[in-house]
Amino acid sequence: MSKKTTPQAIRGTQDIFGADAEAFAFVVETFERVRRLYRFRRVEMPVFEKTEVFARSLGETTDVVSKEMYSFEDRGGESLTLRPEFTAGIARAYLTNGWQQYAPLKVATHGPLFRYERPQKGRYRQFHQIDAEVIGAAEPQADVELLAMADQLLKELGINDVTLHLNTLGDAASREAWRAALIEYFRAVKDQLSEESQERLEKNPLRILDSKDLRDKPFLADAPKIDAFLSEEASAFFAAVTSGLDAAGVTWVRAESLVRGLDYYRHTAFEFIPDEGSASAAALGSQSTVLGGGRYDGLLESLGGAPTPAVGWAAGIERLAMLVGTSEDDWADVALVIEEEGLEALAAKAMRALREEALSAELFDTGSIRKRFDKASKSGASIIYVVRRQDGKLVGQAKGHDQGLWDSVTKVMELQLAEANR
RNA sequence: GCGAUCGUAGCUCAGUUGGUUAGAGCGCCGGUUUGUGGUACCGGAGGUCGCGGGUUCGAACCCCGUCGAUCGCCCCA
CATH class of the missing domain: 3.30.930.10 (Bira Bifunctional Protein; Domain 2)
Structure with a gap:
């Protein structure tokens, strides 16, 4: 095995x-x-x-x-x-x-x-x-x-x-003439060039021009210029x-x-x-x-x-x-926190409804009930909407400073809770 | 293809001259606490120390190989 x-x-x-x-x-x-x-x-x-x-x-x-x-x-x-x-x-x-x-x-x-x-x-x-x-x-x-x-x-x-x-x-003609002139020029000093440039002489003499090797540098300034062959x-x-x-x-x-x-x-x-x-x-x-x-x-x-x-x-x-620099992680508009077990259907339905209103939404309905709010807080969402049971009925509460988002989230969720409580 | 450095928990790292059950912070899971639910505390899970050989009574630590990452050369975006 x-x-x-x-x-x-x-x-x-x-x-x-x-x-x-x-x-x-x-x-x-x-x-x-x-x-x-x-x-x-x-x-x-x-x-x-x-x-x-x-x-x-x-x-x-x-x-x-x-x-x-x-x-x-x-x-x-x-x-x-x-x-x-x-x-x-x-x-x-x-x-x-x-x-x-x-x-x-x-x-x-x-x-x-x-x-x-x-x-x-x-x-x-x-x-x-x-x-x-x-x-x-x-x-x-x-x-x-x-x-x-x-x-x-x-x-x-x-x-x-x-x-x-x-x-x-x-x-094409200019380039060929220049290339030939470069080969002629560098061939004369071939022994003093770096190994890499000696190889380039045959394969791609133009490349010698931007060599970083100190041995090549002295010869670069006086090398033939393209302008003369244009x-x-x-x-x-x-x-x-x-x-x-x-x-x-x-x-x-x-x-x-x-x-x-x-x-x-x-x-x-x-x-x-x-x-x-x-x-x-x-x-x-x-x-x-x-x-x-x-x-x-x-x-x-x-x-x-x-x-x-x-x-x-x-x-x-x-x-x-x-x-372009590190762009910030972007945050959700809403974090929906469900502080009770067994409300999976409500959660799925509410999340769909929020997203259909073009609100980006994240759901917190797993793990320790007590810590769900913590996690939602840390997620950085603009609005945190908490659903819990009070006197036998499901109630919701929105927290956050963005008034526009607050209103649209509340509107969607009130409807959802009203239906769920019926 | 060439050279250099590096490779320890999910992440960032510590690990003394090779010596008993390999550690921390963060993260994760659970719990306690909290008169402003983003705090604090406790506990837990999680590691073939990249992989394979070798040296040694004994290796995360030394040697060789290999894979990978990083930096440079070459080349290129």
Whole structure:
């Protein structure tokens, strides 16, 4: 006879409860509200896709694809993957559902994503994001609107100590030329770079630019700058984005070394990052980016679609929730205390009646009769309504300071007791 | 994938140089008390000291492994 053990939760998953769950819901509710203001349409996406949806769009060599995806074969032998991000799946849906007819299409969604990473503060294997995408819009105004929405969302969440860090990666040609120049520049000093940067030199030279390693720092200042490689169109595009942001009142800083990890990004790239020394920076630790995204004009082609311009961003709900502060537990309008046994039917009926009047109500009718009132007091409910028997009849008494609630609770309960006493 | 710290009741933790039945507060359950029913007091339930090996006469405490958490690197939201 073996002892029963309780299975543990999967590493990197979370059971969100209490104040954390309230903060999580607050983030999602605020996002839903803001997204409507900007007329982004709600979409619901599958949690898994064919593996190639992600492999082809994110790039086979990216860390996400090469070592962080939850991939498995289904019973039909097909390779499927739990979504590590939203964009690729939405792009796929745009193509397979003929959503071109709605272009430019503004959509928003939220939900769980999965990445096999080492869990840390603000980083989980199952994590949650809110996401906004504009597909089929080549104009810089789309970038501006999207960023204005992100900015307003953060403000409405009460997060005021983060700033938009903005960069451009140029068009495909600009980006390639810059990349080649970076490889050439860093190859010359390869031996003096950190091991990690030596590896990055082959895989993702852009990443060397934001290396934190002291050995790399001396070479960063004189590294080739993207601005020198931008085509005329690319710089005009970036100029239009920045002036649009200024007009919309979105403050931003230029971040020349900001790059994106995934292959599909072009032109605008951005992250909202806590200001140095701010409360948000302290709350997030090393997971500094709270919202990030950019333009991905190349992505739909990589999935076999026609060349289609697009921009989008995503933000980690857990990270945002850490910044909105702990919201208080909210209290019930009424705590109904039944100081007698055998009144279960009355209790059930009265609770239903209270709730039908839109009063949030909690019932205390178990355990020590003497302590039921204690528990109701501690629950923090606005009105405590006590039912007990006096001279053979059930009587009720309401306690609390909120006159409006007091009246509506009393009204409902008087009726209930009158019926019960008949 | 790499490094560091940590893992004792439901929760927060204490546990002296390894030594008899592992403790506290809060919470929970029951009771007593109270002339403002949220107070105070008493009692009770609840622990394979993460898990598995090892060292030792003896381990919560030392060693190894493993799982998990936390912090950082990498990467990213």
